[in-house]
Amino acid sequence: MTSSPQGIDKSLPLGNDWIVENIQRGLVVVDSRGVVQLFNRWMADRSGLTRSEVLGRTLVDVFPELAKGRVLQAVANALENGFPAALSNRLNPAPFPLYSNKANQAANERIQQSTLVQSSNGQGKEPRQVLLEISDVSAAVQREKTLIHQASLLATLSSTDALTGLANRRRLDAVLLDEFRRSVRLKQPLAIVLIDLDFFKVFNDTYGHQRGDHCLKQISLIMQSVLKRSSDLVARYGGEEFMIVLPQTDAQGAKSVANTLRTVLAEQALAHVGNPNGGVVTISQGIAVLMPNEVMTLNGLIERADLSLYAAKRSGRNRIAVLGAERDIDPEVLAPVPFANELLQSVATGR
Amino acid sequence: MSMQQLSELQQDALGEIFNIGVGAAADVLSQMIGDTVRLSVPSVHLTNQQEASERFLLREKRTLCAIHQTYTGEVSTVAILMFPEENSLELVRSMVGNDVPLEQLTDMEQDAMAEIGNIILNSIISKLADTLELSFDGSLPSVSLVSGHTVFSHAEGTDSPTSAESAVLSLSIDFELASRQVSGYLAFLLDIPSGNKLIEKLAIYVGEDL
Numbered sequence: 001m002t003s004s005p006q007g008i009d010k011s012l013p014l015g016n017d018w019i020v021e022n023i024q025r026g027l028v029v030v031d032s033r034g035v036v037q038l039f040n041r042w043m044a045d046r047s048g049l050t051r052s053e054v055l056g057r058t059l060v061d062v063f064p065e066l067a068k069g070r071v072l073q074a075v076a077n078a079l080e081n082g083f084p085a086a087l088s089n090r091l092n093p094a095p096f097p098l099y100s101n102k103a104n105q106a107a108n109e110r111i112q113q114s115t116l117v118q119s120s121n122g123q124g125k126e127p128r129q130v131l132l133e134i135s136d137v138s139a140a141v142q143r144e145k146t147l148i149h150q151a152s153l154l155a156t157l158s159s160t161d162a163l164t165g166l167a168n169r170r171r172l173d174a175v176l177l178d179e180f181r182r183s184v185r186l187k188q189p190l191a192i193v194l195i196d197l198d199f200f201k202v203f204n205d206t207y208g209h210q211r212g213d214h215c216l217k218q219i220s221l222i223m224q225s226v227l228k229r230s231s232d233l234v235a236r237y238g239g240e241e242f243m244i245v246l247p248q249t250d251a252q253g254a255k256s257v258a259n260t261l262r263t264v265l266a267e268q269a270l271a272h273v274g275n276p277n278g279g280v281v282t283i284s285q286g287i288a289v290l291m292p293n294e295v296m297t298l299n300g301l302i303e304r305a306d307l308s309l310y311a312a313k314r315s316g317r318n319r320i321a322v323l324g325a326e327r328d329i330d331p332e333v334l335a336p337v338p339f340a341n342e343l344l345q346s347v348a349t350g351r
Numbered sequence: 352m353s354m355q356q357l358s359e360l361q362q363d364a365l366g367e368i369f370n371i372g373v374g375a376a377a378d379v380l381s382q383m384i385g386d387t388v389r390l391s392v393p394s395v396h397l398t399n400q401q402e403a404s405e406r407f408l409l410r411e412k413r414t415l416c417a418i419h420q421t422y423t424g425e426v427s428t429v430a431i432l433m434f435p436e437e438n439s440l441e442l443v444r445s446m447v448g449n450d451v452p453l454e455q456l457t458d459m460e461q462d463a464m465a466e467i468g469n470i471i472l473n474s475i476i477s478k479l480a481d482t483l484e485l486s487f488d489g490s491l492p493s494v495s496l497v498s499g500h501t502v503f504s505h506a507e508g509t510d511s512p513t514s515a516e517s518a519v520l521s522l523s524i525d526f527e528l529a530s531r532q533v534s535g536y537l538a539f540l541l542d543i544p545s546g547n548k549l550i551e552k553l554a555i556y557v558g559e560d561l
Contacts, residue, residue: 073379084491085466114462
């Protein structure tokens with residue numbers, strides 16, 4: 001057996017050259033002038049370059065695009081101070097134009113790479129040489145992509161309301177807490193709007209639960225269409241209640257969003273014969289605002305939205321009520337507009 | 352044996368060297384991600400492993416992502432850059448602009464941490480080498496997820512000093528990128544001759560040599 005302790009069999013073809021040619025990773029040696037001195041078969045096969053095209057030329061001459069990235073910088077550093085560098089795939093996905101086959105090359109799909117740069121021991125004697133070692137990490141990258149995809153799918157599922165596709169309560173709680181903390185930290189206003197469908201129980205009794213579900217979906221689409229900023233969030237709060245979170249928004253801004261929502265909903269004129277407010281679907285909205293420098297808890301803010309919503313309902317529904325700042329004791333109830341057509345008129349005349 | 356102390360001048364000089372070093376690293380990182388990265392070293396202490404452990408590591412309950420690199424020369428040191436895993440996640444993900452819903456560092460992200468650590472450590476050591484006229488050979492970085500109390504014993508460098516009294520240059524390091532702040536901790540483990548040599552070189556540099 002060759003592995004017996006009797007010595008090394010020098011007749012085996014396992015010389016350094018054989019290893020360099022057969023190792024399953026790219027090896028490139030660059031001398032102190034940056035000239036390529038070694039380019040193994042793995043590199044030649046995957047770059048489509050022959051040894052005679054590469055050897056004797058500088059690395060940047062062979063691969064001009066390296067001038068932009070970190071590889072050349074790492075080589076220069078290794079030559080200068082002898083420090084090695086590890087270039088990760090995440091931060092340098094594919095610095096070398098290497099392809100696993102012709103089809104991939106035609107599609108410009110490079111091998112995903114991870115690169116190590118090491119220099120020969122300098123210590124002032126011989127000029128340093130630098131060894132670049134390039135591994136194909138495509139399989140690992142693909143595995144991670146799959147993992148991340150599955151995890152984000154799971155995250156989406158666990159944060160989405162199955163019926164409406166809106167953010168669910170779990171997601172709302174998380175976002176609300178984040179936004180609340182951010183607003184306090186950055187001293188910016190934060191507005192929330194609590195929304196309730198008027199006489200929804202009657203709607204279900206009249207039209208049945210399937211139509212009820214359909215109505216919730218329609219309202220959800222309308223609410224989503226009204227929000228303009230990516231930081232705004234609308235979530236299903238429970239049953240026929242929804243909440244809109246509006247970061248960096250004061251009472252004026254929140255009223256404007258609520259008004260738009262009411263207008264757009266009125267335009268749709270979704271039938272709801274049991275609703276004394278014009279026989280169409282209407283909503284009551286309660287707004288609460290956290291103003292900069294105000295001392296309040298998140299629960300306090302939600303309670304204020306609840307109070308506002310209650311005031312909006314008590315004054316006849318299809319209304320918006322606001323608790324704008326801590327000093328407000330009673331919610332301000334905005335212009336009640338009982339019928340859809342009147343509502344449209346009042347918006348047109350800017351009332 | 353009693354630890355050597357740094358004079359105020361030496362302490363200031365080290366602070367300046369480290370800040371210039373991480374400044375250069377910040378430039379490289381900024382270039383890589385096309386966004387401004389700021390790095391600073393608010394404090395540097397020469398202490399021993401036991402004290403450094405007590406001060407920074409033992410009360411750290413979170414898993415640490417540790418990047419090790421060994422530098423050898425007149426002064427030899429095992430450098431360990433550590434971030435709590437959640438900070439590492441934030442760091443890597445702000446650098447690659449990726450909103451990954453995973454709570455742990457993936458293998459690829461650990462490699463990215465090794466690269467970030469490598470850039471920072473090489474910059475610091477290179478500045479130290481230039482300023483104090485030292486020369487070093489460096490190893491490739493390795494990365495591991497460890498708990499606070501095993502960091503020093505986990506430093507797998509073959510000749511790493513591991514006794515509680517061995518000297519440690521210990522510093523905190525602050526990252527600022529994409530309007531986020533991330534803090535880490537950096538330790539250079541030194542054996543006794545290396546600790547002495549470093550102080551000697553620093554004394555010469557600040558003009559305190561006797």
